[in-house]
Amino acid sequence: MTNIFYVEYDAAHNGNFIFDIPEGHDCWLLVITQTPAQFWVDGELKEYPAHSAVLYHPHQKIYYRACGERYINDWIRFETDESYVTETSLPFGVPFSLDDPDYCYKLFQLLVIENSFNNDYRESSVDCLLRTLFNKLLESYFHAEITPQHYNLLKLRAAIHNAPGNPWTVPGMAEIVRISPGYLQMIYKKAFGISCMDDVINSRIHLAKEYLIHGTHTVAEIAFRCGYRNVEHFCRQFKQVTGFTPRTFHKHTGSSFDSSAPKRQEASNR
Structure with missing residues (x-):
């Protein structure tokens, strides 16, 4: 009590x-x-x-x-x-x-x-x-270390997860937290175990899954809403992350594919 x-x-x-x-x-x-x-x-x-x-x-x-x-x-x-x-x-x-x-x-x-x-x-x-x-x-x-930039990184990550469709770039994110792009990539990976652009990509694909499962938008509309200006690039990246094309994923919504799909760990910065 x-x-x-x-x-x-x-x-x-x-x-x-x-x-x-x-x-x-x-x-x-x-x-x-x-x-x-x-x-x-x-x-x-x-x-x-x-x-x-x-x-x-x-x-x-x-x-x-x-x-x-x-x-x-x-x-x-x-x-x-x-x-x-x-x-x-x-x-x-x-x-x-x-x-x-x-x-x-x-x-x-x-x-x-x-x-x-x-x-x-x-x-x-x-x-x-x-x-x-x-x-x-x-x-x-029990956190190993809290650096002077830690709180700024938390706010940046929250902004990424909240609006993955924004035009995120490494230089743009670095400008937000007022550090160099190279230093941002180093401390972001150290803080969260994932690079900043991989975090953006994962967040975009997660949002795309929601649209594919629960929405009625076309693949092109979903790509645009998730921050992609090129549908082919979106489809390639979606398959690289999930193992399925957007259309295949949509067809199998409700099956075991979503839960068993391989998770992306690293990707080259884009």
């Missing part, structure tokens, strides 16, 4: 902000920073960057403060007997960087909304959101 005492996002304070609870709360406290801040860790004040998360267990000393003109965070104070919290592998009182702060921020927004409801589904909805949040925190904590 989980009970939220208070949850807030975009909590803003001036540069004099200090939060000091020597004996801690009698419940759990999770804080996620949007700006840099100083935390009391191992007997001294240490500065941590924005997008850091820190979890305090009940009765643990809590001390953190602003280290700039403004301090902003999201936080939740709650009690629970759920093992995903009480037996978590997360450190207590030691901040760590988030690998997807936007995702966690949206979860905080939903927690605020769900916690305001008073219905039979509130408890299960809140628990589901909190469980998801803790899963994301664990992913971040």
